[in-house]
Amino acid sequence: MDDEWHRVPERNRAAGGGRALALFVAAMLAVAAFLGFHGELPGWPTGEPDTSSPALSAPVPPLDPVAVAHVVQPALVNISTSSHAFGLGAAGSGIVLTPDGQVLTSHHVVKGAESVTVTDVGNGLEYDATVLGYDSGADIALLELGNAADLVIATIGTSSDLRMRDQVLAIGNAGGMGGTPTAIAGSITNLNSTIVALNSADLSRKPLSNMLEVAGAVSSGQSGGALADRKGAVVGVITAASGEPARDIGSTANGYAVPIDTAMRVVQQIRSGTPTDTVHIGPTATLGILISNAEPAGTGARVDVAIYGMPAYAAGIVSGEVITAIDGHTVTTAQSLRAALNLRRPNDTVGLAVTGSGHLQRTVPVVLTVGPPN
Numbered sequence: 001m002d003d004e005w006h007r008v009p010e011r012n013r014a015a016g017g018g019r020a021l022a023l024f025v026a027a028m029l030a031v032a033a034f035l036g037f038h039g040e041l042p043g044w045p046t047g048e049p050d051t052s053s054p055a056l057s058a059p060v061p062p063l064d065p066v067a068v069a070h071v072v073q074p075a076l077v078n079i080s081t082s083s084h085a086f087g088l089g090a091a092g093s094g095i096v097l098t099p100d101g102q103v104l105t106s107h108h109v110v111k112g113a114e115s116v117t118v119t120d121v122g123n124g125l126e127y128d129a130t131v132l133g134y135d136s137g138a139d140i141a142l143l144e145l146g147n148a149a150d151l152v153i154a155t156i157g158t159s160s161d162l163r164m165r166d167q168v169l170a171i172g173n174a175g176g177m178g179g180t181p182t183a184i185a186g187s188i189t190n191l192n193s194t195i196v197a198l199n200s201a202d203l204s205r206k207p208l209s210n211m212l213e214v215a216g217a218v219s220s221g222q223s224g225g226a227l228a229d230r231k232g233a234v235v236g237v238i239t240a241a242s243g244e245p246a247r248d249i250g251s252t253a254n255g256y257a258v259p260i261d262t263a264m265r266v267v268q269q270i271r272s273g274t275p276t277d278t279v280h281i282g283p284t285a286t287l288g289i290l291i292s293n294a295e296p297a298g299t300g301a302r303v304d305v306a307i308y309g310m311p312a313y314a315a316g317i318v319s320g321e322v323i324t325a326i327d328g329h330t331v332t333t334a335q336s337l338r339a340a341l342n343l344r345r346p347n348d349t350v351g352l353a354v355t356g357s358g359h360l361q362r363t364v365p366v367v368l369t370v371g372p373p374n
Contacts, residue, residue: 063167063230069183071232074122075154076181077103078173079129079143079224081113083372091176093225094118094143095234097156097267101127101148104263105224106239107134107141108199108206112372118145119178122152131373133270133281139197139208139239139258140266141373154226157233159212159259162188170218170238170255172225181225186216186255195256197240211256212236218255227257237263277339285344286371287312287352291323291334300324300355301337315366317354324361325353346370 075096082089092109096102103118110116116129127145134141145151162168166188174182190213197206212227218241227236236257266279275281288310294300300322306313317323323331327350331337344350345368352364 061230063169063185065169065183065185068169068228068230068232069171069181072154072169072171072183072226072228072234073181074152076121076171076173076226077145078119078121078178078181079105079109080117080119080176080178081110081115082117083112083114091173091178091221092223093172093181093221093238095154095224095226095237096120096122096151097142097153099149099151099153101143101145101151102132102267103129103143103145104237104267105141105143106237106258107136107139107373108239109224110134110141110143110373111136111199112374114372116143118143120145120148120151121181131284133275133279134373135266135269135279136206136374137278138262138266139206140237140263142267142270155231155233156260156264157229157231157235159235159261162191162212162229162235162259164188164191167230168214168216168235169228170214170216170222170225170257171228172222172238174219174221176221182219182222184216184218184222184255186214189213189215189254193256195240197256208239208256208258210259210262211239212259214255214257215252216255217241217253222255227255227260235260275343277342280342280373283346284371284373285341285346285348285368286310286374287317287341287366287368288371289317291337293333294322298332300331301334311366311369312352315352315364317352317364317366318356320357322355323352324355327351341368344368 077094079092079094094103094105097104110131118127118129127148129143129145132142132144169183169185171181171183193211193213194209197208222238225238226234229235236259238257240256242254269279270281288307289303289312290305291301292304294302303319303321305319306317325331326340348368350366352366354364355361
């Protein structure tokens, strides 16, 4: 696409730190699948006509944005996060799944957060939230609200029934201002988009695939909110927008959402209590390092920064060294090290094989500590 994509603006906090609206901005549409979820051409008949059915069927009524918003709004929350170390915060949205306070949201809304505060739209009450788990690759997280009860829950639909041109409503905490969620009506324009998304909070980029594309002016703060069908059932989790410049120059504004079937598979994995290479459960364990792929390719994870006071630094690991194994399992890339750490918990001790200057190799025991969702 030739739209100009950009970073979502930040707004300052009185304390002198920054506060970013948690929204992925789609940077580039890389793949647009031509076929729908079931492989048929959208809207085109296949095979022989079904003579047992009437030749004409009643037209589907148009989506009523006011009626759908009335159904969905009470089951949404506004999310506010903060990172005390850097004085930063973010705002987003969430979808209530259980009366006692399990909330579905986007991973990037809570990424790096040291505290998460949630305001329930249905009852107006504020809750402290804990991150139960997340899949950063799918951009999905599950929260638990403390001391919550009798919350209005969302009706969860299915994304497998969606078709091109279906009308939907994107609803969430636009602008991160709280209060009544903003609803944007649009239609499905792609059932299987691949995008590169820019996180406005930390400027990181991430490829996201199998996304629903919606012709609608989704905006910052709506991340983690609901994409609902004409009956008010949630069929997607809002995660990205094409950015304000696209609208400013008159180009078509698009929003992107994780299909609800994908999101709920992650939720079920988190609820099972069994982590995987992609799904992290419970508090995040960290070495306290920034890493990249070592050179030559496939030889390990290079330590770019060992953060002062964190476990790796305390164990004597320094910038420039390369981690080649963890607990006897080979580390070939930065991602393979992250995947291995995804299965660990704070206070676990891991043995790192490290190659330092002069190609000297050693094994370093490191006790992991608690880090923000990453």
